[in-house]
Amino acid sequence: MINFYFNHDPALLPEYSDACHPVQLFNTHPHNKEKHSRASGTLLKRVRDLGVEIDANAIDLITIASAVTAAETFERRSVAADAWSRVMHLHIPVSDHYLWNKLSNRLSSILNFLTGDQWQFTFTKTTFQMPAPIISKKSKARLDSLKGLNSVCLFSGGLDSAVGAIDILNSPSDYKPLLLSHAYRGDGVKQKSIKKLLKSHYGELSYSISPSLMSKLKGKTDVTMRGRSFNFLAMAVLGISALRNANKDSSISTIIVPENGYISINPPLTRRRIGSHSTRTTHPYFLNRLEELLKDAGLNIQFINPYQFKTKGEMLAECLDQDAIAKAVPLSVSCSHWHRKHMQCGHCVPCLIRRASVHHAGFIADAPYVSQNLKLIHKEKDIRDDLHAVQTAIIRLDKSKDYKGWVRQSGSLPDDQVTRNKLESTIQRGLKEVETFLKANNV
Structure with a gap:
C-alpha cells in the first residue's frame, strides 16, 4: 500500500x-x-x-x-x-x-x-482558508456571464458532448447551461473549434488540474485515468455552487452528462476484459451512487444523461442541428489514445464505435485516423486486439443472444425491468452499428 x-x-x-x-x-x-x-x-x-x-x-x-x-x-x-x-x-x-x-x-x-x-x-x-473571489473587470464579466444560467453540461470536446451542447441549445427545454470543460494538452483547441458552431447563449468554464511529479520521479506516471469522470463531475458540482450563488437560487441542481448508452454501460467484449478494459466513467450505477453520496454531503445535485437509451449513431442521426454536428464530427475527439500522438488511432474501441456512428448517420467527413484502413489491422499484432475483441463479441452474441447477461457484466443495473430492457436494447443496437460498419468495409 x-x-x-x-x-x-x-x-x-x-x-x-x-x-x-x-x-x-x-x-x-x-x-x-x-x-x-x-x-x-x-x-x-x-x-x-x-x-x-x-x-x-x-x-x-x-x-x-x-x-x-x-x-x-x-x-x-x-x-x-x-x-x-x-x-x-x-x-x-x-x-x-x-x-x-x-x-x-x-x-x-x-x-x-x-x-x-x-x-x-x-x-x-484543513487549515486552508478559501481566498475571496478576485474582483476585477474580467471577473465581473465572468460573474455576469453566470447569471441566468441554471445547469451545468459536461463538454469534453468529444462527439457525444458536441451533440449534447447542440441539442440543449437548439431545444425548447428550460436548460440554460454552463459548459464545463477539462482541457488536457491539445483538448482546448478542439473544444473552442466546436463551440464556434454553437448558436445560442451559454456559459463557459474550462479548467485543468494535470498533476506533476516531483523531480526524482519524473516520467513515472500512469495513463489509464479511470477516475477522470469523478474529477470532471466534482468540478461540475463546483459549477453548480457558482451558479447557485451567482443567481441566488439554491434550487439549481442539474448536471447533464451527455454520453451514448453503449459506452455508458460499456460491457466487456471478452472475459479477460472484465474490469481492466471496460471503463465505467458514466455507468448508471456509478452516477446513482455518487449522486446519493453527494446528497448526504449536502450538495444536492442531479445527474442526467439524456442519451442513456441511444446509440452513438442515433445521437448523430437525431441531432437537432444536422449542419452543426456534421461540421463538429471532424473537429471532435473520441479516441482513447488521442493524447499519445494527438491523432485518433482509428482502431481502439471508442474509435470503432465512433466510426460506426458516423457511418450510421450517413456523414461523409470524419477526422483523420492513424489506421484508416481497418483491413490491415488484422496483420498488426500490437494494435489488432480491440478489433478482434469486437468481432469476437459480435460472433458470440449472434449465437447466444444473451445480451441481458452481457450487460450485467459491466455492473449493477437499475431494478426497474423497463429500464433494464431499454439498456439491453441500446447495447444490442450499438453493437449492430459496429457490425454494419465493419461489413460495409469488408472487415
Whole structure:
C-alpha cells in the first residue's frame, strides 16, 4: 500500500519514502519540486476568477477529486500485485472532516467500482482558508456571464458532448447551461473549434488540474485515468455552487452528462476484459451512487444523461442541428489514445464505435485516423486486439443472444425491468452499428 499525504502548505507534508508520497495542493505556497509532487496547480485561480463565492463543501469535493486524480496518476498499475489493482490510502485535509470520514467507506466503494483499485481515505481538518473571489473587470464579466444560467453540461470536446451542447441549445427545454470543460494538452483547441458552431447563449468554464511529479520521479506516471469522470463531475458540482450563488437560487441542481448508452454501460467484449478494459466513467450505477453520496454531503445535485437509451449513431442521426454536428464530427475527439500522438488511432474501441456512428448517420467527413484502413489491422499484432475483441463479441452474441447477461457484466443495473430492457436494447443496437460498419468495409 502507498500512502499519499496532501496539503496546501508544504511545511505540513512528510518526507517522501517508498510508502509515503507527499503532494502539495493548489498554489498558495511556492512549490519545491525536489521534495513534493503537486496537484491542482492552477485550479484555485480559475475558481477565484469566477468572481463568486463557492461553498465549502464544493471546495472539499474538488479537493478530494484533485487528490484522487493525482494518486491514480502517480501510482502506476504495473507496480500493483496483479499489475492492475492498486492499493492507495489518501490523507486529505478538508473543511468538514467529520462528515467526510463518515462518508469515506461509501466513497471508497464508489471509486473501487469506477477505477478497479482499492481506495482508503482519512480526512483531517484543513487549515486552508478559501481566498475571496478576485474582483476585477474580467471577473465581473465572468460573474455576469453566470447569471441566468441554471445547469451545468459536461463538454469534453468529444462527439457525444458536441451533440449534447447542440441539442440543449437548439431545444425548447428550460436548460440554460454552463459548459464545463477539462482541457488536457491539445483538448482546448478542439473544444473552442466546436463551440464556434454553437448558436445560442451559454456559459463557459474550462479548467485543468494535470498533476506533476516531483523531480526524482519524473516520467513515472500512469495513463489509464479511470477516475477522470469523478474529477470532471466534482468540478461540475463546483459549477453548480457558482451558479447557485451567482443567481441566488439554491434550487439549481442539474448536471447533464451527455454520453451514448453503449459506452455508458460499456460491457466487456471478452472475459479477460472484465474490469481492466471496460471503463465505467458514466455507468448508471456509478452516477446513482455518487449522486446519493453527494446528497448526504449536502450538495444536492442531479445527474442526467439524456442519451442513456441511444446509440452513438442515433445521437448523430437525431441531432437537432444536422449542419452543426456534421461540421463538429471532424473537429471532435473520441479516441482513447488521442493524447499519445494527438491523432485518433482509428482502431481502439471508442474509435470503432465512433466510426460506426458516423457511418450510421450517413456523414461523409470524419477526422483523420492513424489506421484508416481497418483491413490491415488484422496483420498488426500490437494494435489488432480491440478489433478482434469486437468481432469476437459480435460472433458470440449472434449465437447466444444473451445480451441481458452481457450487460450485467459491466455492473449493477437499475431494478426497474423497463429500464433494464431499454439498456439491453441500446447495447444490442450499438453493437449492430459496429457490425454494419465493419461489413460495409469488408472487415
